[in-house]
Amino acid sequence: MSESGLRQLERRWKETGSVDDGAAWLKEGMRLQVVSRDRVGLAAHCGYEVALLVLADWTPPQLEPLRWWQRVFPGRRRRELYRWLEGLEPFGYEACKEAFGAAVDLLDPCEAGDRLGLSLVIISMSNVPTADSQLAAAGEVLDYLCVEGGFSPAKVRAHLSNRLIRWALQP
Numbered sequence: 001m002s003e004s005g006l007r008q009l010e011r012r013w014k015e016t017g018s019v020d021d022g023a024a025w026l027k028e029g030m031r032l033q034v035v036s037r038d039r040v041g042l043a044a045h046c047g048y049e050v051a052l053l054v055l056a057d058w059t060p061p062q063l064e065p066l067r068w069w070q071r072v073f074p075g076r077r078r079r080e081l082y083r084w085l086e087g088l089e090p091f092g093y094e095a096c097k098e099a100f101g102a103a104v105d106l107l108d109p110c111e112a113g114d115r116l117g118l119s120l121v122i123i124s125m126s127n128v129p130t131a132d133s134q135l136a137a138a139g140e141v142l143d144y145l146c147v148e149g150g151f152s153p154a155k156v157r158a159h160l161s162n163r164l165i166r167w168a169l170q171p
Contacts (some may be wrong), residue, residue, distance in 0.1 A: 006034065007026055009021070019050055020053075022053075023054050025048050026040060027054055034171045037064060038092075039168040040055055040168070041055060042095055045091070045159075046165050047085075047169075051169075060087060078146055078153050082142070084157060085099065085135060085138060093130060093134060097132035097134045098163065099146065099163075100135075100138040103138045103142055104158060105163070107144075108149070
């Protein structure tokens with residue numbers, strides 16, 4: 001199948017909204033190397049049903065045991081959010097940078113300057129920007145959003161997931 005056939009599959013999927021049509025489009029996109037297996041894995045990590053169907057053998061990234069500082073966060077839901085965020089690291093710097101950007105989008109514009117200042121300090125602490133530094137900065141913003149911003153961890157995760165899925169599956 002050609003790229004025009006891929007576009008036709010995409011149109012059909014958008015018309016029907018069917019998970020099966022979405023899976024057909026995504027499988028063909030992977031076959032044509034328009035979208036990589038890693039990107040589809042990122043969408044699966046974000047809970048995207050079509051990606052989970054296409055990658056039936058996909059398993060979440062294996063994470064190290066909780067570090068001491070992760071165990072002291074109050075509330076199981078915030079801990080789960082941080083673990084999910086940490087699971088983005090195997091998908092690389094760009095995915096983590098996108099997660100940071102999505103977290104920043106949730107900030108009130110009046111408060112963004114203070115939060116971004118601290119987050120950018122975290123990123124700049126390493127000479128070379130890394131996925132880990134992006135995640136640390138995103139974690140700082142998430143902490144603020146959940147503690148002081150009144151956002152639920154579920155709402156924050158849904159926002160980040162939606163943005164990452166769109167980013168991961170763009171050709």
